[in-house]
Amino acid sequence: MTDEKPKPKNYIPLAIKISNANKNIGAIAKDRNNVYQKYAFQSEAAIKAAVQRVIWENQFAIIPKFEILEREQQKTQKGGINNFVYVQGTFTITDGVETIVGTMPGAGSDTGEKAVQKACTSAQKYFYKQLFNITDKDEDPDAQDSSSSGGYVNRDNRKPVKPNTGNSQSLRNYQINYKGQMVPMYIVVKHASEGNQEAKDFANTLQGKDMDVFKQLAKEGITS
Incomplete structure (x- = not known):
């Protein structure tokens, strides 16, 4: 959805x-490691830092809002409680003149009180990755990846490279019947x-x- 106001002179859409x-x-470097599944992944901090830099330079903002769709609790084998939360994130992109609104679902689980925050983080992280086409790795071996300190790579001076023909998106879209409902397999990977x-x-x-997809998702660190 888009919305707009009268545009000033020399306005950039x-x-x-x-x-x-x-x-x-x-491309943003994989700066964290999952000990259980033994894979590297891009942290929320690394993605947010890189995104914040470029939206500031291009003079627009992204305002998130989250709606909780579902909550559930499950007992662990040790007698504890694991909380699961599913949210719908709504993201308003605006420069004060034009507005674009996008959405992204998210899921999170925690044995404490952080399930909601994890679900919101999942939705926001994945929305940023889709909006800015953020890759897991840089196809150009001579280039320097973005870092969690907020640095980013300007692609303008890079040599042309072949487009990434990987199947990360199809892996993200792969669904399975988990706890009585069809969910993306990456949610199972995330919970595990x-x-x-x-x-x-x-x-x-x-x-x-199913096992092949699970292993590939874990290997590539796709959990959102």
Whole structure:
């Protein structure tokens, strides 16, 4: 959805500002490691720092809002409680003149009180990755990746590279019947990597293509 007000002279359209930010943000390095699944992943801090830099330079803002869709609790084998939360994130992109609104779902689990925050983080992180086409790695081996300190790579001076033909998006879209409902497989990977015993047990029952997708998601660090 888009909205707009009267435009000042020499106004740069919001879509072009987003496109410029998209071009300049570069690939973000995998700066964290998951000990359980033994894979590297991009942290929330690294993605937010890189995004904040380019949206500031291109003079627009992204305002998040989250709605809780569902909550549930499950007992762990040790008698504890694991909280699961599913949210819908709404993200308002605006430069004060034009406005674009996008949405992204998110899921999070925690044995404490952080399930809501994790679900919101998942939605925001994945929305940023889709909006700015943030890659897990840089195809150009001579280039320098963005860092969690807020640095980013300007792609303008890079040598042309072949487009990434990986199947990360199809992996993210792969769904399975988990706890009685169809959910993306990456949610199972996320829960298992966070130590949820039910998710671990469920993963051990996977076979064939389901197991292949689970392993590939874990290997690539795709949990959102």
